[in-house]
Amino acid sequence: MHNMDVSIAKVCMLAGKIMLESGAETYRVEDTMNRIAVSYGLSNAQSYATPTGIIFSVDRVEKTNFIRISKRSTDLHKITEVNSISRKLTGDELVLSEALVQLEEVDQARLEFAEWIQVIAAAFVAGCFTIMFGGIWADFIPSLIAGGIGYATMLWFDRLVATRFISEFIASVAIGVLAIVFVQTGMGVELDKIIIGAVMPLVPGLHITNAVRDLLAGHLVAGLSKGVEAVLTAFAIGAGVAVVFGFI
Incomplete structure (x- = not known):
């Protein structure tokens, strides 16, 4: 897997992780991950999400990435932020490196009310x-x-x-x-x-x-x-x- 594929996989996995931990539906998580992958030419990208884990591969026979979701809450603000970053990515308003930095900031942020x-x-x-x-x-x-x-x-x-x-x-x-x-x-x-x-x-x-x-x-x-x-x-x-x- 070359560097571009690694970056796409990181962005997709992190976006999916944030959404699942924030209470998003699994079909919405998979749809977001697939849209990001397709926008970078990965037409055969495979994603599978459950409430406790995400599996993602850039192609049918490529190495599979897995991440476990152990803590879930409800944070619609974070879901909105990830959706916004995803739309900018698919609209060529962001590059992968910038998207990864923004997603990491959203992941670490505490956006819920006191x-x-x-x-x-x-x-x-x-x-x-x-x-x-x-x-x-x-x-x-x-x-x-x-x-x-x-x-x-x-x-x-x-x-x-x-x-x-x-x-x-x-x-x-x-x-x-x-x-x-x-x-x-x-x-x-x-x-x-x-x-x-x-x-x-x-x-x-x-x-x-x-x-x-x-x-x-x-x-x-x-x-x-x-x-x-x-x-x-x-x-x-x-x-x-x-x-x-x-x-x-």
């Missing part, structure tokens, strides 16, 4: 969902507080344990306890509406959407694995609330 902003946003999301699901305004503040504390609990436990499901389980337990306390002290009225609104920031909506889109695009392995991940997250949330109800 955790305290995430907690505040989650709190308001929880309160608004309670109203949207038919709750009364008296439950807005209890849901806001429970949702914010629940999300902060998830972020905190996420640092202590490697398994995200445990963090979500403990967060939902905290939400259930707070909701019951609010209702029993008279601060809240409808227990079910408070809990439903407060757990919404934890619900894996993007994972469910991506799973369906991957399945519709024919990526059965990726679609099923993401679907199972979303189901496990939903189970962790439901189990946490159920545990609280089991002890009252």
